[in-house]
Amino acid sequence: MTDVSEHEKLTVPRRIGVLGAGGQLGQCLVRQIASAPDLALAFALTRAEHDLSDATGLTDGIANILDRPASDQPEVVINAAAYTQVDLCESEAALAYQTNALAPGEWARQLAAQDIRFITVSTDYVFAGDGTIPYRESDPTDPRTVYGTSKRAGEVAVLGADPNALVVRTSWVFGPGRNFPLAILDQAEKRRSGEVEGALKVVDDQQGAPTFAADLAFALLAIARQERENWGGGLLHLRNSGETNWFAFAREILDQAGFTDVAVDPVSSSTFETAAKRPVFSVLDCSWAESKGIALPSWKDALSRYLAGPDCPYELAVPLEDPKSRAEVDVAIPTSEVPR
Secondary structure (H helix, E strand, C coil): CCCCCHHHCCCCCEEEEEECCCCHHHHHHHHHHHHCCCEEEEEEECCCCCCCCCCCCHHHHHHHHHCCCHHHCCCEEEECCCCCCHHHHHHCHHHHHHHHHHHHHHHHHHHHHCCCEEEEEEEHHHCCCECCCCECCCCCCCCCCHHHHHHHHHHHHHHHHCCCCEEEEECCEECCCCCHHHHHHHHHHHHHHCCCCCCEEEECCCEECCEEHHHHHHHHHHHHHCCHHHCCCEEEECCCECCEEHHHHHHHHHHHHCCCCCCEEEECHHHCCCCCCCCCECCECCHHHHHCCCCCCEHHHHHHHHHCCCCCCCCCCCCCCCHHHHCCCCCCCCCCCCCC
């Protein structure tokens, strides 16, 4: 991943506001902003402090947040909040649309009125998921779930309110809190202890790309450091390099964490009933970001750093000597994903 060179660092810290500060991505953003001498945290709002699902109080709530002296105003706001419980979205469509579409659209409108830059995070679920080659930003969208449809509506709402906003699509995010790697390790520990018998069963017919929240946060802040004119508005794909399926992802998690003795059986998606159908293929093409100097490390290296870091409660069988040196129930797939 590209480091921020000395000449690119800001003389005066750039003030960043973070929405969804309690989620996987939000926590990583707040940590990295706090530790960066060229960035300052204008605000970091969790769901408890600013609930995007509150339709009645949202407009006034945003206005109150932005009602501050110019010296305290954020220069960039990054929206890492979303309603990402994919299956529940099917039965809670109104909540999904309010959180994932209407609220980001209102944030975009009010920020544009004050000339504050807006970066919001979207998802691979906006595509049909039946392709065979990585999706480019310009490819037609055709979401097949309420979650994907609500996120696509959010993209349209944000760019309709502020064409200069940047909508960043990503996929398979894992970071602080509950996530796929921890679900796999929990199940592995239960089998090793004898609490559960038999191999894990993980689907192998869904192709995508894991994304480490810390790497995504680093990339978003690298973009936020640059002037808006360097990127303009529109769509951008960002995820860790490489691609895999959930079964191979699970096997890599177990092998890296020292659970090589725990068996995993590949199964088809039809083995598990879910309210929302998962994309069969949702790999995002990141060539445009790479052409601008933003390239995330491989997902396997990212997984190594996550497993060796403070957010993973399991100790590696063979700890990495220097994690930074790697930087260049049965589990189907997460059915209740942690908000970003």
